Amino acid sequence: MIISISGAQGSGKSTIAKMLSEKLSWPRYYMGGLRRAAAKKRGMTLADYNKLGETDIKTDQEVDDYQQKLGQSKDNFIIEGRTSWYFIPQSLKLYFDVSLQEGSRRIFQQLQKKNSRNEDHNLNSILAVQESMKKRLASDSQRYWQYYKINVNDLRHYDFYLNTDHLSIEEVFKTVNDWLKPKLDNQKK
Numbered sequence: 001m002i003i004s005i006s007g008a009q010g011s012g013k014s015t016i017a018k019m020l021s022e023k024l025s026w027p028r029y030y031m032g033g034l035r036r037a038a039a040k041k042r043g044m045t046l047a048d049y050n051k052l053g054e055t056d057i058k059t060d061q062e063v064d065d066y067q068q069k070l071g072q073s074k075d076n077f078i079i080e081g082r083t084s085w086y087f088i089p090q091s092l093k094l095y096f097d098v099s100l101q102e103g104s105r106r107i108f109q110q111l112q113k114k115n116s117r118n119e120d121h122n123l124n125s126i127l128a129v130q131e132s133m134k135k136r137l138a139s140d141s142q143r144y145w146q147y148y149k150i151n152v153n154d155l156r157h158y159d160f161y162l163n164t165d166h167l168s169i170e171e172v173f174k175t176v177n178d179w180l181k182p183k184l185d186n187q188k189k
Contacts, residue, residue, distance in 0.1 A: 004084035007096035010103025031081030050139040095158040104129040
């Protein structure tokens with residue numbers, strides 16, 4: 001079984017993917033990490049790399065080819081990426097949603113807590129994070145439509161949907177785990 005995870009920024013996708021990977025002892029593949037590494041290799045921020053991708057399909061193709069090959073050659077893993085459901089159609093497709101306000105609050109809180117890098121310049125307020133999120137969503141949406149004619153936010157593509165606005169990460173994980181359990185049990189038979 002392959003579990004693909006997609007959704008809104010700040011919805012808890014990465015945390016849930018890590019938790020599932022640990023619980024199931026399955027590898028986790030993170031497409032955002034591959035894109036960030038490719039951007040860094042070119043001396044770019046992720047925002048700049050996404051902007052380049054609007055006119056250069058290669059920035060997406062590298063990651064998309066990689067995940068497609070994973071889906072054809074491996075089993076029992078978690079993959080996190082906005083187009084993973086498309087390139088691995090046999091996966092169980094999970095989508096996590098969150099409002100712009102709550103997602104930006106969570107991301108800003110993480111940036112403050114970790115004192116981590118700002119991938120997009122000067123994310124020093126929740127409003128700045130919101131603006132960055134809007135630009136990224138617009139860039140991602142444009143690229144995926146332009147190159148693949150897909151809308152990654154169309155919920156009809158997914159097997160499972162959860163809005164995480166008012167849920168703790170433990171509540172999200174329990175909900176996901178409860179939904180997955182019968183499917184995992186069936187796989188063992």
